[in-house]
Amino acid sequence: MMKKLALSAALALTMGISAVANAHPTNAGYATSSNDTVWKTSYGECWEHSYWTAEDKTVECGAEPVAAAPAPAPAPAPAPTMVMKMVDAQESHIVYFDFDSSKVTDVSAIVNYVGSLAKLNSIELKGYTDSIGTNAYNDALSKRRAEAVNTALVNAGIETSKVVSYSFGEANPVKVCTDAGASRKACLRENRRVEVSISGQKQVKVQQ
Structure with a gap:
């Protein structure tokens, strides 16, 4: 019995020395084989050194x-x-007129748009009449209408050199009517006009 105990103690001491000799930093605290495999007990538990x-x-x-x-x-x-x-x-804007009239009622929309521009290049005015009356009379009336709009814009502070006026009489109608009398005059109202074309430049924010 004493011999068996002595043999077991010697075996444990030998394994402990071997374990220390084979310890590796990767598995510090565990007994390992020469190829750095951790020794395990029969229960699958890693064999720890006493300094683990x-x-x-x-x-x-x-x-x-x-x-x-x-x-x-x-x-x-x-x-x-x-x-x-x-x-x-x-x-573009349009200024309309009463029958046989060159009186300008309102150009505020035009003036406001021009004021929103960083630079005004030009304003082009084209005067027209309806088909009632002689050609010569309507030519003169369309010219008066264009000039009346020009004057209204200049009076509102727009530079006169930027405005160019043309007159076309009863040419280029936008409305054709077959009515008679007062009804015809009302129907032809859209032809009594000055077309306003504004060209310029605006400043806008863009993503750089």
């Missing part, structure tokens, strides 16, 4: 795997830069 500490615990021997660090969040896209840019701008 909790910091030596490896994933193979029961430690929780270290979670991979999350990927860094992408850097936010830079905010777009807005700059002012000059762009071409065009708009």
Whole structure:
């Protein structure tokens, strides 16, 4: 019986020395073979040295795997830069007239639009009449209408050199009517007009 105990103690001492000799930093605290394989008991438990500490615990021997660090969040896209840019701008208006009249009622919409421009290139006026009356009379009336709108715009502060006027009499009707008397005059109202074409430039914000 004493011999068996002595033999067991010698065997344990020999294994302990061998374990120390085969310890490796990767598995510090565990007994390993020459190829760095951790020795395990018959129950599958890793064989720990007497100097083993909790910091030596490896994933193979029961430690929780270290979670991979999350990927860094992408850097936010830079905010777009807005700059002012000059762009071409065009708009059309129509001034209507009563029968046989060249009296201008309102040009505020035209004046307001011109005021919104960064640069005014030109204003083109085209005067027209309806088909009632002689050609010569209507030619003169269409000219008076265009000139009346020109005067109204200049009086509102628009530079006179930017305004060009034309007159076309009863040409280019936009409405054809077969009525008679007062009804015909009312029907032809859309032909009694001055067409206003405005050309210029505006400043707008654009993304750079």
